[in-house]
Amino acid sequence: MSAASDVGYHAQRQARWHYGEIAFWLIVLACGFVFPSRYLIMTDILRLALFTMSLDLILGYAGIVSLGHAAFFGVGAYAAGLLALHGIVTEPVLALVVAGLAAMVLGFATSFLVIRGVDLTRLMVTLGIALLLEALAERFSNITGGTDGLQGIEMQPIFGEIPFDMFGKAGFFYSLAVLFVLFLFARRVVHSPFGLSLRAIKNNPLRAAAIGIPVNRRLIAIYTLAAFYAGIAGALFTQTTAIASLDVFAFERSADLMLVLVIGGTGYLYGGLIGAVVFRMLQELFSTITPQYWQFWIGLVLVVIVLVGRQRLHRWVLYVPNLIIRQVAGRKAVVAVPESDA
Amino acid sequence: MTAILTNLFDGVAYGMLLFVLACGLAVTLGLMNFVNLAHGAFAMAGGYVCMVLVNRMGWPFFAALPLAFVSSAAIGIALERTLYRHLYTRSHLDQVLFTIGLSFMSVAAVDYIQGSSRVFINLPAALQGQFDLFGVGIGRYRLMIIVICGLLTIGLQMVLAKTRFGSRLRAAVDDPRAASGLGINVPQVFAFTFAFGCGLAGLGGALSAEILGLDPYFPLKFMIYFLIVVTVGGSSSITGPFLASLLLGIGDVAGKYYVPKMGPFVIYTMMIVILIWRPNGLFGRTAAR
Numbered sequence: 001m002s003a004a005s006d007v008g009y010h011a012q013r014q015a016r017w018h019y020g021e022i023a024f025w026l027i028v029l030a031c032g033f034v035f036p037s038r039y040l041i042m043t044d045i046l047r048l049a050l051f052t053m054s055l056d057l058i059l060g061y062a063g064i065v066s067l068g069h070a071a072f073f074g075v076g077a078y079a080a081g082l083l084a085l086h087g088i089v090t091e092p093v094l095a096l097v098v099a100g101l102a103a104m105v106l107g108f109a110t111s112f113l114v115i116r117g118v119d120l121t122r123l124m125v126t127l128g129i130a131l132l133l134e135a136l137a138e139r140f141s142n143i144t145g146g147t148d149g150l151q152g153i154e155m156q157p158i159f160g161e162i163p164f165d166m167f168g169k170a171g172f173f174y175s176l177a178v179l180f181v182l183f184l185f186a187r188r189v190v191h192s193p194f195g196l197s198l199r200a201i202k203n204n205p206l207r208a209a210a211i212g213i214p215v216n217r218r219l220i221a222i223y224t225l226a227a228f229y230a231g232i233a234g235a236l237f238t239q240t241t242a243i244a245s246l247d248v249f250a251f252e253r254s255a256d257l258m259l260v261l262v263i264g265g266t267g268y269l270y271g272g273l274i275g276a277v278v279f280r281m282l283q284e285l286f287s288t289i290t291p292q293y294w295q296f297w298i299g300l301v302l303v304v305i306v307l308v309g310r311q312r313l314h315r316w317v318l319y320v321p322n323l324i325i326r327q328v329a330g331r332k333a334v335v336a337v338p339e340s341d342a
Numbered sequence: 343m344t345a346i347l348t349n350l351f352d353g354v355a356y357g358m359l360l361f362v363l364a365c366g367l368a369v370t371l372g373l374m375n376f377v378n379l380a381h382g383a384f385a386m387a388g389g390y391v392c393m394v395l396v397n398r399m400g401w402p403f404f405a406a407l408p409l410a411f412v413s414s415a416a417i418g419i420a421l422e423r424t425l426y427r428h429l430y431t432r433s434h435l436d437q438v439l440f441t442i443g444l445s446f447m448s449v450a451a452v453d454y455i456q457g458s459s460r461v462f463i464n465l466p467a468a469l470q471g472q473f474d475l476f477g478v479g480i481g482r483y484r485l486m487i488i489v490i491c492g493l494l495t496i497g498l499q500m501v502l503a504k505t506r507f508g509s510r511l512r513a514a515v516d517d518p519r520a521a522s523g524l525g526i527n528v529p530q531v532f533a534f535t536f537a538f539g540c541g542l543a544g545l546g547g548a549l550s551a552e553i554l555g556l557d558p559y560f561p562l563k564f565m566i567y568f569l570i571v572v573t574v575g576g577s578s579s580i581t582g583p584f585l586a587s588l589l590l591g592i593g594d595v596a597g598k599y600y601v602p603k604m605g606p607f608v609i610y611t612m613m614i615v616i617l618i619w620r621p622n623g624l625f626g627r628t629a630a631r
Contacts, residue, residue: 065435113618119434120377121621124573125614131566132610139603251562255442262439296450302443306436307428 015191024270025180032172039168041284045276046175047236052260052272053179053186054229060266061190062222063202064114067123067254068130071110072103072227074248076234078137079103081150081244090156092239096178099235100228107227111220127251134249149245153238164240171240178236182229186269189225198222199267259302265314347478349599350592355484357591358491359553361584363546363564364571365498366539368583371572373515374532376426377434379441381543381568382561383448388414388544389556390456393463403466407548414544419537426536427529445561453558460557463548487549494542499580511535570613 031042051073058064079099082088089095113125137144145151157163164170189195200208201215209215238244247253256279264275282301286294305313367381388410395406421444429437465483472481502508513521514528522528547556554564567590575586590609597608 059435065438067438113614116618116621118621120371120573121617123377123434123438124569125617127566127569128610128614128617132607132614135604135607135610139607251565255446258439258442293450293454295446296454299443299446299448299450302439303425303447306432306440306443307425310436 068126072230076231080235103231353592385547389547392548415541418540
């Protein structure tokens with residue numbers, strides 16, 4: 001078997017749907033019916049999962065470290081809020097796409113700044129852009145409502161049929177549908193030759209360029225796509241909570257996002273979803289112990305994760321599931337952290 | 343005209359302060375290539391130590407300043423020996439996550455111990471108010487900051503350029519392997535430098551309580567300023583960050599005075615433009631090797 005077809009064979013095998021994945025989505029869907037009293041928190045988790053997936057696209061697959069991903073989340077959130085408030089686009093799904101596109105335009109414009117320079121410059125530029133937008137939103141308070149945020153947003157029914165109810169049931173299934181559709185697309189993208197070329201760039205940009213991958217163009221493309229995803233996540237935030245305030249741009253949001261992704265693991269798309277669940281549970285747990293100081297424990301979790309080492313941690317977590325799979329199915333483990341982290 | 347001069351004076355004082363706060367970071371980030379986002383936490387520690395000593399225990403302000411330095415340096419060396427040194431060889435992402443975690447912990451811990459409101463340090467009467475010099479209003483406290491920070495800067499430059507330790511540090515930074523081959527204890531040099539940088543940050547934190555404001559969110563609020571100083575200033579010498587801090591200080595004060603509505607907008611835009619124009623800093627060679 002030649003090397004090229006070998007690579008293709010493995011890539012195709014990885015791209016196939018596993019039973020585990022189907023089970024995962026069925027469980028997520030089942031949650032919507034099993035816990036009808038928890039729609040709000042579950043919607044929150046879905047939103048966070050989508051947002052994290054967006055970071056995973058650039059960090060886990062392309063290796064771009066961003067400290068200001070909240071910029072796109074914020075743009076999406078405000079765009080959706082303004083569209084609904086001024087009645088420009090009242091249909092939620094359409095507004096969602098428009099808000100995502102707004103973030104996407106920003107992502108495309110700023111991607112040229114981000115692809116220049118090394119890690120450190122990227123950190124600074126992404127952080128700077130998010131802070132800049134926060135300052136702008138505060139400055140133009142006549143549009144954004146300043147520190148009060150956008151208030152009085154009323155959402156129209158989805159497709160003109162399904163209204164948002166006060167228990168958040170419609171919001172949950174709406175978010176779930178959006179997340180699933182976008183997940184399918186992301187999955188298609190990362191398993192395409194385009195996605196494989198991104199991994200090559202992440203592993204070694206010079207070598208990737210040498211085998212004919214247009215590094216900068218690929219990075220711009222994925223950064224723009226990730227901005228679209230983040231914008232959608234932001235728009236979902238506004239649509240399901242009916243508020244948009246300055247803290248959508250906050251640094252803490254970008255930092256938390258990193259934590260979520262690191263908990264879940266980078267570079268296999270499910271990291272965001274799993275991380276979001278674990279993160280919210282941790283947050284709930286910590287705020288029941290010490291309501292005011294949960295940030296301390298979040299910080300501690302970050303420190304411990306880094307000190308123990310992300311690779312090792314994921315091996316430990318996957319030890320039991322893999323053991324069960326080996327025992328039951330009598331074959332090698334199928335659940336594994338696929339790639340070295342950024 | 344006098345308003346311009348007063349603003350310039352305030353800007354210089356602010357810039358000097360930023361330099362003392364950030365020059366420790368210039369060493370860790372610029373020279374050792376370690377992204378330490380928790381640098382502000384050390385500054386905050388120094389500020390709070392000074393506050394407790396002066397306000398609660400009645401120490402004189404000038405006696406508390408050295409102690410702010412010492413306590414931050416002690417915290418710095420303890421953390422360096424136990425935690426930081428394991429991370430020198432890790433990826434930037436790991437370093438970012440780790441230091442963000444530390445900042446979060448410090449914010450919550452100080453909030454828990456001292457409460458979340460802004461604290462003030464009782465200044466001696468000699469440092470309060472301002473006097474006129476040829477019609478230019480000069481704040482006594484700011485003058486003191488300029489004097490202290492100016493002396494420190496000259497001292498640092500002398501140490502780096504003239505002493506044996508300075509040459510060891512420069513050697514260790516240029517090529518750690520060759521330096522340790524020559525018998526220089528590189529980890530020790532780094533540890534000492536790290537501690538000294540933290541100490542300076544602590545001193546800066548104590549001095550800045552009056553001007554920047556001291557509360558538990560200090561590490562996160564001013565993180566971006568420290569980073570700007572280092573990335574814009576580059577790391578080839580101490581002059582780069584120094585000039586960058588002055589530029590930042592003057593720019594920020596002038597921006598807030600003349601275009602108050604634009605707020606921090608000016609600074610961030612300046613930073614992004616400079617980074618795009620010169621990704622390795624205005625005055626520097628590359629930070630990442």
